[in-house]
Amino acid sequence: MDSRYDLGSSVVARPRIVDAAARMRDTEDTEVDMTAERVSELVELLDEAFVGPRWHALLINLESVAPDDWLWVAPGGQRSIRDIVAHVGGCKFMYQNQAFGDGQYTWDTPPVADGDALVTIPAAIDWLREGHQRLRSSVAALDDELPRLRGHHSGTLRETRWIIKTMIEHDLYHSGEINYIRALRQQDDEI
Ligand code: NI
Numbered sequence: 001m002d003s004r005y006d007l008g009s010s011v012v013a014r015p016r017i018v019d020a021a022a023r024m025r026d027t028e029d030t031e032v033d034m035t036a037e038r039v040s041e042l043v044e045l046l047d048e049a050f051v052g053p054r055w056h057a058l059l060i061n062l063e064s065v066a067p068d069d070w071l072w073v074a075p076g077g078q079r080s081i082r083d084i085v086a087h088v089g090g091c092k093f094m095y096q097n098q099a100f101g102d103g104q105y106t107w108d109t110p111p112v113a114d115g116d117a118l119v120t121i122p123a124a125i126d127w128l129r130e131g132h133q134r135l136r137s138s139v140a141a142l143d144d145e146l147p148r149l150r151g152h153h154s155g156t157l158r159e160t161r162w163i164i165k166t167m168i169e170h171d172l173y174h175s176g177e178i179n180y181i182r183a184l185r186q187q188d189d190e191i
């Protein structure tokens with residue numbers, strides 16, 4: 001029998017279409033679930049790089065810095081721990097603003113507008129926490145695809161996941177620098 005006239009088979013075909021639609025919905029649901037899972041994992045990694053508990057974290061290393069170490073520059077060096085904190089904190093505000101905000105913050109218009117924020121270590125930590133909180137909230141609120149392109153101060157759009165990954169690496173990288181400068185200053189560097 002010519003299948004074009006076989007009503008039976010078109011009736012049979014119908015559930016397959018329903019199945020396909022259901023499968024598509026399931027796939028979408030799974031993708032949403034996977035994005036949510038990945039986002040929450042990235043938020044966790046952002047927090048770990050910033051507050052710890054592991055000793056690589058930025059705030060863990062700042063805890064060992066004494067007030068006298070804050071402006072010290074190692075022989076042959078150029079940057080104090082304060083300078084590094086200004087850079088790390090500024091990047092938190094700038095990356096957040098470029099990727100999730102109005103894109104106004106750049107290297108030339110540093111978001112470190114308030115000089116008081118860096119006068120003491122506790123004030124700097126408060127300021128870092130504020131920058132981190134902004135970034136963290138923006139990431140935690142993500143419900144779209146992590147490959148989505150977003151603004152970056154270089155002028156080149158970057159994937160959302162690249163921006164988050166860079167921010168995680170950035171805290172850890174400069175945290176190590178802070179630790180090394182502090183160790184030179186306090187003369188307790190070890191192999
Ligand atoms: Ni840097």
